[in-house]
């Protein structure tokens with residue numbers, strides 16, 4: 001190994017027999033590296049070690065199944081579903097990840113629960129899909145209803161259950177626990193709860209975060225890149241752009257609740273969208289043991305106290321059977337403002353934003369969480385490309401450009417029209433007036449229309465590996 005020491009490669013001794021390292025000529029050494037990319041596939045990269053100042057930190061030598069040399073470091077801020085899944089995918093590609101979260105552990109607020117195809121894809125890459133499928137369930141029918149519960153139109157098997165990417169329902173607190181246990185088993189991830197990021201910065205060679213950890217003194221943690229997945233109130237975004245988060249906030253707010261109530265007895269399906277300008281709401285089965293999500297409209301000016309005081313009357317009015325409070329059990333209640341917002345940029349040098357930290361949308365259609373997972377897939381592909389020396393940092397410019405464009409041209413308009421459908425249209429005439437519901441009504445028995453409908457969600461994804469080059473270290477444009 002001595003001959004490689006000049007390039008700082010003495011740690012190459014961690015290589016196993018079978019990985020190949022060869023010297024091309026004195027001033028230039030090429031290393032063939034076999035990387036674990038996804039669980040079953042490999043990629044091969046040729047690293048020009050002599051071209052770089054610090055080959056160890058840029059070549060990221062690793063080989064299948066070896067005790068790898070982990071020097072490419074990423075800090076992920078925010079251990080929500082997107083930060084966790086991004087961290088796991090990076091760690092499985094031999095990138096060392098420090099995942100920081102200001103909370104003490106996985107949150108238990110009632111939030112998103114429907115994991116659509118892009119979410120399924122990243123959970124597969126994260127190695128967590130099996131556990132997620134076992135803990136959750138694949139839902140069956142989704143029905144649009146009038147305020148009195150009368151069905152307007154039903155999408156049968158809306159998952160669709162035969163697809164490998166079938167939607168799975170699992171509340172994100174349970175999802176978080178599963179991802180957390182996978183992270184604990186992965187030596188490449190260090191999860192630091194109670195670690196609040198106060199600021200971010202960067203220089204030519206690294207990016208850093210300053211943190212308060214468990215009440216201690218402020219300190220700085222450095223890495224090659226920082227990914228801000230720290231949610232709607234992202235400190236990473238504020239450090240980059242101040243308070244500017246362009247877009248709008250809807251007048252209505254949504255109150256998300258988890259309740260036990262026998263909606264089955266009233267003929268409700270696994271997902272029910274109730275269309276009504278004043279009383280729009282969602283009723284969705286959350287677990288097989290009878291827990292449901294009811295998320296309903298409230299006036300945006302109401303305080304949390306007023307919402308708590310009013311909610312028994314709201315449930316009596318909205319829910320089938322008009323129950324009194326002793327007829328159901330509420331586990332959680334959480335009001336939530338609805339926004340359509342996007343950050344000015346999703347990448348500044350070595351610092352990137354993803355998911356809610358980058359953009360927000362109302363929850364109709366589940367594009368908030370889904371768009372976040374799609375970002376995490378894209379960002380993981382970009383960082384893995386850099387790590388493998390198959391792309392340079394310019395691929396992150398693509399990440400910024402493409403992900404912002406997908407928000408602008410897909411997530412924002414589709415989620416807005418989903419919300420307008422349930423909150424402004426007359427349920428009596430909606431089948432004639434709304435082209436989406438008219439399509440839903442026609443697609444029963446028409447497999448072509450159904451296929452197009454099911455494919456729509458994939459428009460939120462973008463394959464960044466297409467910008468990889470075969471070892472030149474340049475993102476192709």
Ligand SMILES: Cc1cc2nc3c(=O)[nH]c(=O)nc-3n(C[C@H](O)[C@H](O)[C@H](O)COP(=O)(O)OP(=O)(O)OC[C@H]3O[C@@H](n4cnc5c(N)ncnc54)[C@H](O)[C@@H]3O)c2cc1C
Nearest residue numbers: 078080081082101102111112197230231355356363366368
């Ligand atoms: C009440 C509610 C109901 C919702 N319902 C739905 C729904 O029905 N459907 C849907 O699609 N979406 C819904 N959403 C939105 C959905 O939950 C989010 O899109 C999704 O959780 C975003 O995931 P994320 O990983 O980007 O961020 P988050 O899940 O918000 O995670 C961010 C993490 O960052 C951490 N953090 C924040 N600041 C810092 C800091 N300075 N330092 C360190 N850590 C920090 C937080 O503790 C948190 O763990 C809902 C949201 C809320 C609030």
